[in-house]
Amino acid sequence: MFAMLEENLIKIYERSFRENREMSALTDYFKGETFSYYEMAKEIAKLHLLYKKAGIRQGDKIALIGRNNPRWCITYIGTVTYGAVIVPILQDFTPADIIHIINHSESRLLFLGDNFWDVIEEDQIKQIEAVFSLTDFHVIYERDGKALTKFQRDIVKNYRSKYPRGFSVGDIKYPDIPNDRVVLLNYTSGTTGYSKGVMLTVNNLTGNVTFAMSALNTQTGTYYFQKGGRTLSFLPLAHAYGCAFDFLAPLAVGGHITLLGRIPSPKILVEAMAVVRPTIICCVPMILEKVYRKQVLPLLEKGPMSIAVKIPLLNAAIYSVIRKKLMDAFGGNVSIFIVGGAPMNQETEAFLMKIRFPITIGYGMTECAPLISFTPDNEFKAGSCGRYLKNLLEVRIDSPDPEHEAGEIVVRGENVMAGYYKNEKDTQKVLDADGWLHTGDMGTMDPDGTLYIRGRSKTMILSGNGQNIYPEEIEDKLNNMYMVLESLVLDAGNGRLRALVVPDYEQADAEGVDKSELPQIMQNNLQELNAQLAAYERVSDITIYPTEFEKTPKRSIKRFLYSASLLDS
Template sequence: MLKENLIELYQKSFRENKELPALSDYFKKESFSYFEMAKEIAKLHLLFEEAGLQRGDKVALIGRNNPRWCIVYIATITYGAVIVPILQDFSPNDVHHIINHSDSVLLFAGDIYWDTIETDNIEQVRAAFSLTDFHCLYERHGDSLARFQREIGKRYRCRYPRGFTSKEIAYPKIDNDSVAVISYTSGTTGFSKGVMLTINNLTGNVLFGVQSKLHFKGSRIVSFLPLAHAFGCAFDFLAALAAGTHITLLGKIPSPKILIEAMGEVKPHLICIVPLILEKIYRKQIKPSLEKGVVKLAMRVPLLDTQVYASVCNRLTESFGGEFTQVIAGGAPLNSEVEEFLHKIKFRFTVGYGLTECAPLISYTYYKDFIPTSCGRVLDGLMEAKIDSPDPQRIPGEICVRGEHVMKGYYKNPEATRQVIDEEGWLHTGDIGTMNEDNTLFIKGRSKSMILSANGQNIYPEEIESKLNNMSCVLESLVVERDGKLVALVYPDYEQADEAGISYSDIQRVMDENKEVLNTLVAPYEQVTKIMLWPNEFEKTPKKSIKRFLYNR
């Protein structure tokens, strides 16, 4: 257990940084300083008291990233209650189920999400409030909370008759072992897994973000990853507020054009990104530019190719604002070709690894020390890892971790908890990989997706897909086993086909050519027998991972 405590870190940060900007909505141009944010938290604490909220009670939260989403989150955990952030991509049925399964008694919702919620399906919720301005949207019995909110200014002045000062930024002592968050990675009604994260779990991640200077007093960040997801929450939000960082919120992952505009305006010091965005930029902008005329010729000439790489790196750096220390990719594996290219041009990027069950960070390395194809070094002093393999450096095995970041368990699901956390406290991640002598992890794939070949070879379809996804007219792919043979399902990139003048009837021919090239890049036991065109994009989880189980038949 850590000696530091997240609630105490926030109390200290909010006092010391009270004059600095804390939260800004990029589109609404609405901002809160640290002191203004603290005042809004104090008002919500009054509301929680009026609603009879007790320590350990659950508060559900769904909406796009905005300052009030952040304020509700912080107000809840500094009160001693438990926040239940819900991914905005969940279906209404899943949202109802999560609210009920978590035993949430209050709900804060963005207006468009509230319109999809049926109050008859969330009977234990006492009241719901809007993330637009915290007005009461619904009250199950009477209208006392609605009246309270209409008079919140008067109530606030009564509580602080001499005015709210930095001394009033004082939060109760909340033990590190207390659950602070229940995070649902799936909304499936038949088997819900609400990850219980403690104050200690969050503290470890936040401390790492502050002590490693990912964030610092007065630094800037553009937050566009969903804050209901562990990666964005920890490093775009929680660690940033503990350091005194100014967070500019974009609401949700924007188009590349809007993202680049925002980066140019804010000039962030750190960029947390999902690989999908880097891969799109590489495939749609960088790679085509390198395959044209003079540039293509220059790439074949020693020294000139170095100049081309430097030029590409400078343009990419400027498009992200130009002032960032590094770009951290996480949340999913980074395509190997994209990673190799970014490393070749000396772009300031690194790749981390984590799980929601670890709030989320397990491994990370500063970009200057980053080893390509790895996902960083296991966090020293916070986490430890082992590979379930007779030779962890050479033979892949399941990655198991334990330490300060490992969850308390799955809410109301002790059986699922026992299946992943053993008696010695090791969390079995379900990821397969190796680890070198300095504790740097190299992930091969998911144990559930691994395919065992007829001659006993372990095949990791993700590695094959990463090569196929960079080929002509491939938007996304999935390698599956059919009748003992490997088949690649491909959803074509019709936009790229149109630009290249490839007709619909010729796409299968292009895929057959892709197959021949692919099979020269993989091991003999990894060769694909055919590529099948898939009519639609593959169905995905809210975290944008393909639901493989739907296609393994």
């Protein structure tokens, strides 16, 4: 078992904000507004005065929803450095979910993007005492009296009376918040249909951030996160993955974060990459898969390159041309692409590794804030999701032969949550008496601790002859086939597997393929797919589904919405 960590995130920030005070910390890409570390620390100091005025105590909850912008980040850091609990809410949640989370978390204050106030009625959130705008922190609504409205209107005067000689480096000083204190309530998007509030401690966040600070390419000896490094943040910061590595880690080392608000269109993303020239990119697989399918595959399938790639001496030269093209598309300065949040398509991954693209795939879950495994890109093994973090966690596979036979991945250690808020029943389901977190993911593990995910235990299908079938592995193959945008493999009973497929209508239009031809194309895909599968995994038929599947904010399909009954409707 591990003891608490010696480092403490709040003290790491105190040190970083002082040492990096002249450096740029946060930039709003569209507004062009930038806060240096010193300016950010001043805004945090003003928030602390506001919290004191509002009677906020350590442990009180403060809810936060809006697009990623500097004041979103300042609210988050201002809350945890005060010792209160931040409750970041994903902006993709429905109004009903947002209201449920604000109430379930017992938040006292609410910070939001102005557009979110349009979908919330004040009598639906009765314990919220005041609502603040993420545009400039003015009070949008106050339940009783006008004390906070007046305080915020006079914030500059109030701040000057607190710091009559001006705000100095020595004033960047935060209270001692012990490592076992809960400072974050993260409500999971979850693909199970309802959300749970994950209680994360200072220790959980410190484990993730200190690991990121020490992560380096062991070949070149360079750290991925470093002072002056540039991050282009487009993943939702209310989600544990984007939060830890696009936001919390860069601020610990003096990095500069440019905030794009939310996952943008490919065109805006490419423009922003050229402007920011990020040194590190965290993304979900979908982004790299789209680039591979839309930009790389056409080069390899048509024209002179498709011939040259087949000539052994030429293909290395072609690969370096493609690698440079891809690197330039992402600003030309990236030292590593960290991919997480969902499984990566195997064909895309294999190609990127072949051209020595600096990619690594990590694995985690909100309940671990989020990291469980990660490997530097120069040591990454194909098909894996890195080695588990041995100085922070213990990991075991519940299987008689963990190397060859998949079992549930269970985890214990520094990154593991304190439990689900006000939900003892669900806490006991995943956290056993010895502190092991049952992830619900099935995997195998090499002797060196490298993990391979096979699928979710919930989605695993038991075949008629007792074989375990992981639908995700079949979908991965099917998604690589002609005109397939995405797919779901479902258990149709009586030992039959059937597939729902969303065709790539964009590709069909571009190639002049009539919709009436799609059923035959899918029939051809079915034959090709079954030729690659074991007899017990074969799919009996493919049904075309007309629209993209509904996704969670981290872009995984909400599988619980789709059942085999859809195949006959």
